[in-house]
Amino acid sequence: MLHDRLLKAIDQLGFTQPTPVQQAALPPAMEGHDLMVGAETGSGKTLAFVVPMLQHFLDRPAPNIGTRGLILTPTRELAEQVCEAVKSMAAFTRIGCMTVCGGTGFKEQAAEIRRNPEILVATPGRLAEHLERRTLDFDDLEFLVLDEADRMLDMGFRDEVMAIVDICRPERQSMVFSATLTHPGVRALLPQVLNEPKELLLNTPQNAQERIRQQIILADDDKHKERLVEWLLAHEQYDKAIIFTNTRDKAQWLAKSLQRQNRRSGVLHGEMSQDERKHVMGLMRSGKINILVATDVAARGLDIDGLDLVINFDMARKGDEHLHRVGRTGRQEREGLAICLIAHNEWNLMASIERYLRLEFERRTLKGVEGSYKGPRKVKASGKAAGNKKRKPDTKGSKDTKGGKKGVRPAGKQRTTDRKQTGKRRGSDAASSSLGDGSMPMMKKKPR
Template sequence: MTFDDLFLDDILLKAVTGAGYVTPTPIQAAAIPPIFAGRDVLAGAATGTGKTAAFVLPILQRLLDEKSESSAASVLILAPTRELAHQIQHVIELLGREIRPKVVMLTGGINVGRQHDLLNQSCDVLIATPGRLLSMVENKAVDLQQIELVVIDEADRMLDMGQGPDVMMSLASIEHRFQCCLFSATLSGHGIKLFADNVLKDPEHIQLHAANAQTDRISHYVYLADNHEHKQLLLTTVLKSAECQRALVFCNKRERAEELTEWLQSQNLSAQVLHGDFDLAQRRQRIRKFREGQIKITVATDVAARGLDLPDVSHVINYDIPYRGDTYIHRVGRTGRGEQHGTAINLVEPHDHQNLERIEFHMQAQLPIRKLKGLAAKGKANRALMKKRETKTRYVSKALRQPPATDTPQD
């Protein structure tokens, strides 16, 4: 399939070619036709598969086809974080440079008065985070009655962040039927199903690059560590390897991330920390340094990394193994973007074995164990895990098939 087969306007085809797109990605080929047809869409696609363009191109085609005399927006895009909202805006500007759609951002970190002024002007597309949008809806600062298409991006992240009620209350203010498209890296779990059932009507189901699939673009490995000091040695060995060009290292807690960053810096490694305590300006500065290659290693928490689009990340390293399988998918999705190959490495101490089992059950795949010369694990617990694998024992117990109720991403 080519972009010509999707019946895009010549203006958009020119923009697509200029942006370096050659052929539609699977999510674009699957999602664009039903969106054009006016159907609701429920799409599961991993980070880095081109899902933003999958809804931006139909939006731009709609703006070309249906010239509106109204000054109010006809399209609403909801994103869980302001960073993701800015990335969506960038894609709209890139692909719509010949159309020049008028986009208004409603997110935290931007002066509310300035956003009020922008809303008083003509607008085609609203991009908003749920909390700020609901606040402005309740204060009657924004009118959604002209909205015809709603896109909810990274819905699973919204639910993780507790934004589901804000989304529902905002959409409830729209008094007419509207087309709705929901995109999520994972479609598993009762929460997503309930959320989708409440906002979608007879949707087209699309499941590509499922959360439990090991894509060809990412190699997953486990390195067993006997203790914390052993884990540090494994980490520095990986970071200093020639293959590791730029690494995103995940910790489960901000205190742990700060401690690890200080230790890496003491080892003369170019490292910085990124967590939820930083304000927007600080976060942007650190992300810019990482993108531009001024910093090789960013140690992050899940809260800080939500919605980040970081190109050319060669390695994602789980220094702390996440509690949930879907969190693992979001983490490793920061590498192997587009056509690039990525590496996901998990540093596993004995107390991490249960979390590793949850991840493997979620992915329906056993992650291969790799040994570094002279740094192989020797502890009894790790030897027991190796023995289970060697005998092909099914070690994923029923008790681990669902994460504990208290397992939530923390910062």
């Protein structure tokens, strides 16, 4: 039974029903088991580890000691959202929480750490720096959580993560949450972090995007992609949209282009200061801007109400990154639309991601802004993915086309090595979730 103060917080937040990942993870976590949990982004997994931590601290008060709970996340944005989730659930307790991330003055952080907040939410790089300077220790640590473990490894934080794990007290409860437990780096990490864990697999990469319609539009080059983006923003129905690029320079260039068109847009990338990033996200959440151009720094952990359109200006470099990009939409039982703009040098990458996800993206053309690139000269046709619905023709001049047909070879050389398309998407009986990560509460809202 949850503590009365946690139940009061849940009631104030207006939530009544746990998500599938919470239903699966909460009982063993409350019993003190180590957990390894595979759950898609947007599943509400944050409170699956926050609630047991808070319950334990309330059941066993230990004032005036050091850090009792540590949550590691790959990005500052996710750390802030997790911290907000902790504060929301701990609103009627005296349990303190703070973030330890780059972008904030080191001395100011060290001073706040000396106040002994019971829970730290941190990124590996900055936390490792505090450990090196001996501004904190984990002699009293009781809970360790690695959130989005696969992303931390992909970002090159393995050494920092292992150094932090090694310094943590062995007598602790540990949990690892990841959208892709099949990630080889995560599998290698688990024995060093967990002790006789229970494994809960709530999803696979192939069935994680059931509410999201995924399409591709062929493009000649970046200038042609710019025109396609203009068309989509003018004709698609959306409250908020996010456009992903692979580089900071391209994100800035595209954001300026949209601003010249008087579109309410902003940019988010890893070279921005923490204050700049907070400002942009505040504008997006408040609705003062409704289009965000971002690099993959925004692919994990961002939860924005009303985000129903994702455009990949550049194709993600691998399947897991694609999953987390498109996972920004299709949340809270809403349908989402994700569109990838594919140039000739991205076709093989796109096809490999189709195989990884075991689905076929809808092929689409936009009347009036077609390009000369029609795809590889020879492509083996494949069946329609079971999870993707057929799109109705655009009422404002667009026309959808089915993929898998021979295209006309345009002038110039093109890569044609990838000639296989994937088969139908596998069906899934995995539970789909209705809540987001980070600051998203653990229960479904009461109907108004």
